[in-house]
Amino acid sequence: MRALVFDGKALDYRDDHPDPQPPAGEAVVRPLVAGICATDLEICRGYMGFSGVLGHEFVGVVESVADTRDEAAAELVGQRVVGTINCVCGVCDMCTRGLREHCRSRTVLGIDGRDGCFADRFTLPVENLIPVPDAVDNDHAVFTEPLAAACQILRQLRIEGTPYVTVLGDGRLGLLVAQVMARLNASVRVIGKHPHKLELCTKWSIKHRRLDQVMSRNDQDIVIDCTGSSEGLKIAMDMVRPRGRIVLKTTVADPAGIDLAPLVVNEVEVIGSRCGPFGEALALLAGGEVDVLSLITRRTRIDKSVQAMHNAARSDDIKTLIEFD
Ligand SMILES: [Zn+2]
Numbered sequence: 630m631r632a633l634v635f636d637g638k639a640l641d642y643r644d645d646h647p648d649p650q651p652p653a654g655e656a657v658v659r660p661l662v663a664g665i666c667a668t669d670l671e672i673c674r675g676y677m678g679f680s681g682v683l684g685h686e687f688v689g690v691v692e693s694v695a696d697t698r699d700e701a702a703a704e705l706v707g708q709r710v711v712g713t714i715n716c717v718c719g720v721c722d723m724c725t726r727g728l729r730e731h732c733r734s735r736t737v738l739g740i741d742g743r744d745g746c747f748a749d750r751f752t753l754p755v756e757n758l759i760p761v762p763d764a765v766d767n768d769h770a771v772f773t774e775p776l777a778a779a780c781q782i783l784r785q786l787r788i789e790g791t792p793y794v795t796v797l798g799d800g801r802l803g804l805l806v807a808q809v810m811a812r813l814n815a816s817v818r819v820i821g822k823h824p825h826k827l828e829l830c831t832k833w834s835i836k837h838r839r840l841d842q843v844m845s846r847n848d849q850d851i852v853i854d855c856t857g858s859s860e861g862l863k864i865a866m867d868m869v870r871p872r873g874r875i876v877l878k879t880t881v882a883d884p885a886g887i888d889l890a891p892l893v894v895n896e897v898e899v900i901g902s903r904c905g906p907f908g909e910a911l912a913l914l915a916g917g918e919v920d921v922l923s924l925i926t927r928r929t930r931i932d933k934s935v936q937a938m939h940n941a942a943r944s945d946d947i948k949t950l951i952e953f954d
């Protein structure tokens with residue numbers, strides 16, 4: 630089968646990659662559309678020390694399940710699905726506490742210990758698969774995973790009064806987070822570096838500014854770092870008010886060399902935020918409440934995916950989709 634593999638050093642497109650065999654409890658999924666995410670690009674720079682098939686954002690069709698005697702699983706065959714990316718043991722202290730995303734022995738699709746979705750076929754546990762309503766087409770459904778990550782912030786923050794919220798970063802995730810936050814009773818602004826990306830905020834009636842045009846005055850109640858850069862935390866510390874909150878979405882966060890004293894002096898609460906609720910994301914997509922189509926900058930086929938990854942690293946890219954037909 631066709632697959633985009635990162636071998637630990639370089640990207641390699643293969644058309645003779647072996648088909649996956651689903652272990653007990655898992656299904657084989659054939660992706661219809663997949664999305665390139667900043668995490669995929671970071672992995673190619675060594676993040677997580679991953680090697681294998683890349684990719685974790687997809688909408689696909691269930692081709693088969695390992696155990697056909699499991700009726701609930703067998704019913705999924707032929708269905709269009711999205712899938713949560715953390716594959717868990719179900720018995721460790723985190724799993725039994727309901728913190729399954731934090732399973733001590735988890736694997737993560739295309740990120741940690743498990744081949745990803747940039748291939749003609751991949752496997753996921755049946756319990757990770759969620760059928761996609763007919764109202765959500767493939768181009769929308771492929772945004773479920775990153776939109777869920779944006780929705781996770783709402784689970785972690787208490788919103789009181791009408792807070793001033795700054796979303797740092799005008800990339801793939803920042804523009805989703807901005808739209809999710811703008812639905813709240815909050816004054817939201819996006820700070821970025823790319824005029825053509827910030828321009829999308831105008832369309833959505835969300836305030837925006839270029840980074841070099843803002844004064845950092847320690848006056849924001851909440852700052853959400855979606856920069857994907859270790860710079861983000863430093864900028865966030867300059868913007869957040871005393872006793873305010875910083876939400877970190879950046880997965881390259883490398884605080885080396887950053888003076889963390891302002892967090893102590895200003896008693897700032899820092900919240901790490903990762904994967905989120907797929908149900909809420911699918912509901913937003915089904916209701917047309919978030920504009921994801923404007924984020925699609927490129928479409929490519931799996932056999933052109935090496936070039937697509939290079940293009941996705943360019944500053945004009947927002948979301949590159951990979952198609953399989
Ligand atoms: Zn991602």
Ligand SMILES: [Zn+2]
Nearest residue numbers: 718721724732
């Ligand atoms: Zn576990």
